[in-house]
Amino acid sequence: MEVELARRVLAGEAQAFEPFVEHFRAKIFQYSWLMCGQREDAEEVAQDTMLKTFESFRQLKDPARVRPWIYRIAKNACLTKRRKSIFAPTAAQEISLDELMPAQGQRDGRTTIEIADWSQLPDDQVLQGEMKRELEAAIRSVPEMYRSVILLRDLEELSTEETAHILDVSEDVVKTRLHRARLAVRKHLDERLRGVKEVASR
Numbered sequence: 534m535e536v537e538l539a540r541r542v543l544a545g546e547a548q549a550f551e552p553f554v555e556h557f558r559a560k561i562f563q564y565s566w567l568m569c570g571q572r573e574d575a576e577e578v579a580q581d582t583m584l585k586t587f588e589s590f591r592q593l594k595d596p597a598r599v600r601p602w603i604y605r606i607a608k609n610a611c612l613t614k615r616r617k618s619i620f621a622p623t624a625a626q627e628i629s630l631d632e633l634m635p636a637q638g639q640r641d642g643r644t645t646i647e648i649a650d651w652s653q654l655p656d657d658q659v660l661q662g663e664m665k666r667e668l669e670a671a672i673r674s675v676p677e678m679y680r681s682v683i684l685l686r687d688l689e690e691l692s693t694e695e696t697a698h699i700l701d702v703s704e705d706v707v708k709t710r711l712h713r714a715r716l717a718v719r720k721h722l723d724e725r726l727r728g729v730k731e732v733a734s735r
Contacts (some may be wrong), residue, residue, distance in 0.1 A: 539596035554583055561607050564684055567672050568611050578614050582607040601695035602706050605684060608699055671721035679714035 536539055541549035561582050566575035585606050593602055672680055672688075685696045686707070693711075697704045 535599055536596050538598035542590060543593065543596060550587075555604055557586075558583060560689065561603065563654065564604065564607055564689065567609050567669060567684055567688075568608075568677070569615060570673060570681060574614050578607065578610045580609045581614075583612065599693075600689070601691055601699055604689065604691065608681065655675045667722060667725055668718070671718040671725075674721055675714050675717045679710050679717065682707055682710040683714035683718065687715070 535553075538549055538553045538556060542553050558579055560573050562579040565578035566572055569575050569578060572634070582603065586603055590608075593599060672683060675683065681700060682696060685691045685699060688695070691699070693704050694706050697707045700707070702710075
């Protein structure tokens with residue numbers, strides 16, 4: 534769909550502009566909100582991205598690559614916004630693998646690994662919006678250098694190659710950061726879910 538829309542926009546079909554914007558604007562807003570952390574900033578980034586997209590559409594050489602092309606524009610718009618924002622992040626930080634280890638406990642004098650059993654949660658809880666909010670909170674809790682990778686790879690389903698191009702890093706860096714980002718998100722959710730089960734069992 535998006536590739537066909539890109540072809541039509543490149544061909545100058547006026548009726549293709551509105552569905553193109555509708556298709557991408559919500560996606561760019563979601564990405565920008567989770568990256569920027571503020572809805573107001575995300576609104577501006579989404580608007581700036583779409584404006585820049587149409588200003589430079591002729592630079593898109595291959596309609597099949599329209600998605601990574603737009604996300605590269607969004608990434609740059611988000612970085613520009615963050616530099617000017619009072620919510621600008623601190624310097625990028627690496628995540629130690631030690632920080633991502635599951636919680637440990639003691640049982641029968643032995644150290645055990647405590648991982649929440651997600652399958653035991655009620656189905657309706659998993660399906661509720663609360664779980665979606667927890668996932669978004671978990672993603673926002675990850676340092677920006679990892680957050681950008683997990684958003685592009687897992688939420689937007691871009692390839693490792695496309696993500697590397699958008700972020701100006703190597704594919705190996707993308708793989709490493711994605712692995713740590715997934716562990717960090719999993720750890721955050723695991724701690725939250727264990728807390729939910731403890732409260733429910735009281």
